[in-house]
Amino acid sequence: MARRRRGKPKGRGHPLRTGSLLAALRLWTRRFAILAMVLVAGSLIAIDRIESPVTRDIRSGVTDLFAPFIETVSAPFHAAAEWFDAFESNATVRERNAELVQEIERLRLALQEMPALQKENRRLRALVNAGRRIEGQHLTATVVSDTGGPYVRSLLVRAGSADGIRRGMAVINANGFIGRIVEIGRHASRVLLVTDLNSRLPVRLEASGLRALLTGTNGRRMQLTYVPPNVSVAVGALIVTSGHGGVLPPGIPVGRVDSVGRDTILVRPLVNWNRLTFVRIIDYRTPGLVGDAPDDHRQQEVGRRAETP
């Protein structure tokens, strides 16, 4: 200490004092920075809860930017899974082959009946003056990643606004309904799965036509709510989209009733979440609904023409 005193330059503050002042200043700056970050985080959580377009745009931008990277890095994992899948036993391959032959036969028969059924359908619709049936435009997209962790059920798909994707569009695959587009980037979008806790889907029981709301639980099964009391629902009953509200196409299979309890009816989704590689995104809008721009009708017409064989 004495040596330090001797070396003290004249005309300046005490080095120890200046040092401790600087240290205190640094400490307070650090504390202030931490407090500011905590406040910013709290504000962001609150803003995000009200689904601000600003946070949505930032989210979409980041997703868009990193989707190609995630896709590239995920590719070897997908390749490895396909490689393992190729090691099926001879018996399994024979079994699957027999199943596929049966399915082809069934589909051939259905295809033969189709022109007659279409004709009959047109005639009946004309009789009841039902108007033209609205078909949706389809787009196939690859699944980049399933993000979210234990509390959010979502997917990243490689299609965005540049491909004509809009919020709310239905996402399906060969088995049934997967979810809805909730965030859109230019070349990537986020899909909120039907099993997510925030998912609410208007559905109906295919057999009885009974309408209800399908709510996600974040688990493997979904819950059927708003079912009128004293209505019997059978285990195994098929649940399809009701098309209520005109946002989603009606009749897309979603799941089957898995268990019927006293207060809860649980539905198992038809989609195998662990084998999602490609999805189809449907552009479907009922003309005449509020917010339907003329351009959208034109786009729908283009889609319809594109689908016509």
Added chain:
Amino acid sequence: MSEPIQRAIDRAVRRSFPMATAAVASLAGVIAVPAPDYNQIAPAFTLIAVYCWSVWRPGLLPLPGVFLVGLFEDLLRGLPLGLTALMLLAAAGFVQSQRGFVFGRSFTLFWLVFGLLTIVWMAVEWLAMSLLLWQLLNPDAAVFRYLLTFGLLPVGAAMLLFVQRSGMQNV
């Protein structure tokens, strides 16, 4: 380019390794691994990176940087924006202030403290999400996620140690 500038750039790049590895760890958490339900129990790689660097090189892992990495993870995973940022900030702040307890001690202690930190992390995440969604969420996936994160610390630490020894000796 003169040698001092080159040296300064090289030093700056090496000093950014902790932040860069934490950001890469965030990306690693969203990679699609085609295993059943993997995405629900994917380990918290970012926590591993932040913990290791907070103990080994706290000076190279500034809290604002940790906060940004957390925001980046929230944006990538579709989580409530700011949640992971806040949690990572708290975790890094706590570990950096208490690092004397772990630094230079046995790896078992290092791992054990990480285990305790991860328990708190998972519990806070579950509680926060339950509050935000206003529903008591099923913690099963979080338990498996905890086990995976805890079990993978030695692997993550070995990888980060390799980065530290091969590229950050003199920074």
